[in-house]
Amino acid sequence: MIVLLPFLTGLALTGIAWPRRKAEAAETLLLAALALGLGLGAASLTFFASLVAAGTITSAFFVTEVVLLLVLGRILLARNERSRDEVVTAGRGRERAPRLLVAATVVMLGLAVAAYVVLFLDKPNGGWDAWMIWNLRARFLYRGGEHWKDAFSTLLDKNHFHADYPLLLPALVARGWTCAGAESRLVPVAIAAVFTGGTIALLGSSVAVLRGKTLGLLATIAIAGTPDFLHYGGSLCSDVPLAFFVLATLVLLAREDQESEPTRGFPFLAGLSAGLAAWTKNEGLLFLALIVPVRLATHGRSGLARAVRELLWLGAGLAAPLAALAYFKLALAPTNDLIEGQSAGGFLEKVADVHRWAYIAREMTIELVKIEHWGTSFLPVLAGFIVIVGAKVEPAHRRSFALAAWVTALLALGYFLVYVASPHKLEYHVGTSHRRLIVQLVPAGLFALFLAVRAPAPSPGTLRDAKMREPGKPD
Amino acid sequence: MLDARTRDRIGAAALTLVGATILILLIVQTSRSLPSWDGEAVTILERRLAPLRADLAARGLSETGKVGYVSRVSQGENLPGDSSSGGRDFLAAQYALAPILLVNSPDLPLVIGDLPGPESVAPILSANRLAIETDHGSGAYLLRRAE
Structure with missing residues (x-):
């Protein structure tokens, strides 16, 4: 039960926010994937709030989670009593995907699971950052009793331990150990598997809902076949959870774009997800700073009233994670190493150094285009795929595509600029982080790409069926 | 076409x-x-330092406290500023001994000696004015300031 609590809370949250409809399988999977991630995010916030309030780990977090679930469940029941199911399906739920493609997707998912397991067995403690940053912090929270705030001690070297990094993952791991009653190695592994699988499910199902099952399956194949996504998923670090929340925010706003009337639920969940991105990693703060102005820009002047209303609900969703983050950053976290190591003169000197720009551009490009078993993505293959199949952004998806594409591009630009101004030795900083930064952008980038791919040509059978169908009669 | x-x-x-x-x-x-399930580098180091953690806990250092750290390399090499080539042992020792704070210095009342290998530890102890408090084997020592 205690293991399922976050998922049930996530289901209740998404259930309240989602328009009451008879969902197709893809939409149900989309709901489940969002429920998993958002539920874990909510559990992390609850655990942290209980820790701050009680001063040590107590059963308060469990009681809070149960109360939260009961309250959300009551709201969900009340809402369901008030409204009836609308017989509406978003997107192209009725399209039938080719059987061969379904089989290929199953094979790819099987291979991805096998690769994930092998990568985990290769590093059962996770990657360097997993034990040095994330699980170390979880140990301070779990083992530290009343002294859990030692996790943010200035005695911990900030160039290595990064005690200012947000706490979504450490709080979740410490919560898992508390529930298990022991420091099981399987807890971080299970959390990482949920976020990795959840991101694959979220991308595949959201593309299926918005663009049809065929493209949904191809999106699943594309992300499952990205080795570094699996590598960093299995490394037990925070990059894939961050990628999940970035993607979830974009997907929720894209779902909002499909609604003729503005909703409260989608922007609320998008705000919650964007806030959880910032609660996961410092890079999430950059995402948070970008999402609102880019969303406003994609609305244009004509949609200003809707945009303002949407932003209010987005802000409401942001409130809880932002409050936790503000407390953490203002009351607990030491200064960030990138900021502390900066001086005005040094900053200007680095920004004016053309060689730094060229070096970063070269390293990032090499990582993006190389195809090998250890590559970040098979970008050249995706580029070839687009060239072969063609691109056409449908009017219904223009705003969603613009948001996803701009946010991905601006995040990449932001990461680039952080490198340019980095107080660390550039080769070291880029070399130890550029792969993970690209992985953070892969799901959002693939989402943008699959919003832009030309819709599959209908099969002859489908055309024949459409011609034979009587006008006005539902299929 | x-x-x-x-x-x-x-x-x-x-x-x-x-x-x-x-x-x-x-x-x-x-x-x-x-690697084998228990054969990964961090797991091996954790296992080696496990008796030290128990020793510190027995001395009342279970939930908080700070101890120094010495190894066979210099302080600078224990915690290199901008390099991915070294420093793993100190970082992994901090991971193993958390929530005790590890200070990269021999100038504390209690110091962790992370000194595996066949070479004598005596020169390191004398250079840093340290004495062995407990030898936990496999190069894991609890050291104290020499009088």
Whole structure:
């Protein structure tokens, strides 16, 4: 039960926010994937709030989670009593995907699971950052009793331990150990598997809902076949959870774009997800700073009233994670190493150094285009795929595509600029982080790409069926 | 010029075949060099330092406290500023001994000696004015300031 609590809370949250409809399988999977991630995010916030309030780990977090679930469940029941199911399906739920493609997707998912397991067995403690940053912090929270705030001690070297990094993952791991009653190695592994699988499910199902099952399956194949996504998923670090929340925010706003009337639920969940991105990693703060102005820009002047209303609900969703983050950053976290190591003169000197720009551009490009078993993505293959199949952004998806594409591009630009101004030795900083930064952008980038791919040509059978169908009669 | 359906099929086949090939290569190459479940470097170091953690806990250092750290390399090499080539032992020791704070210095009342290997530890102890409090074997020592 205690293991399922976050998922049930996530289901209740998404259930309240989602328009009451008879969902197709893809939409149900989309709901489940969002429920998993958002539920874990909510559990992390609850655990942290209980820790701050009680001063040590107590059963308060469990009681809070149960109360939260009961309250959300009551709201969900009340809402369901008030409204009836609308017989509406978003997107192209009725399209039938080719059987061969379904089989290929199953094979790819099987291979991805096998690769994930092998990568985990290769590093059962996770990657360097997993034990040095994330699980170390979880140990301070779990083992530290009343002294859990030692996790943010200035005695911990900030160039290595990064005690200012947000706490979504450490709080979740410490919560898992508390529930298990022991420091099981399987807890971080299970959390990482949920976020990795959840991101694959979220991308595949959201593309299926918005663009049809065929493209949904191809999106699943594309992300499952990205080795570094699996590598960093299995490394037990925070990059894939961050990628999940970035993607979830974009997907929720894209779902909002499909609604003729503005909703409260989608922007609320998008705000919650964007806030959880910032609660996961410092890079999430950059995402948070970008999402609102880019969303406003994609609305244009004509949609200003809707945009303002949407932003209010987005802000409401942001409130809880932002409050936790503000407390953490203002009351607990030491200064960030990138900021502390900066001086005005040094900053200007680095920004004016053309060689730094060229070096970063070269390293990032090499990582993006190389195809090998250890590559970040098979970008050249995706580029070839687009060239072969063609691109056409449908009017219904223009705003969603613009948001996803701009946010991905601006995040990449932001990461680039952080490198340019980095107080660390550039080769070291880029070399130890550029792969993970690209992985953070892969799901959002693939989402943008699959919003832009030309819709599959209908099969002859489908055309024949459409011609034979009587006008006005539902299929 | 290929029709749209043919192009769709080629695109889907290319995506699937390349993706599957990359994953198969990844699985084969990684599984050739898998460590045993308890044979990974961080696990080995944790196991070596486990008696030290118990020793510190017995001295009332279970939930908080700070201890120094010495190894066979210099303080600078224990915690290199901008290098991925060294420093793992100090970082892994902090991971193993958390929530005790490890200070990269011998100038504390209690100091962790992370000194595996056959070479004598005496020169390191005398250079840092340290004495052995407890020898936990495998190069794991609890040291104290020499009088």
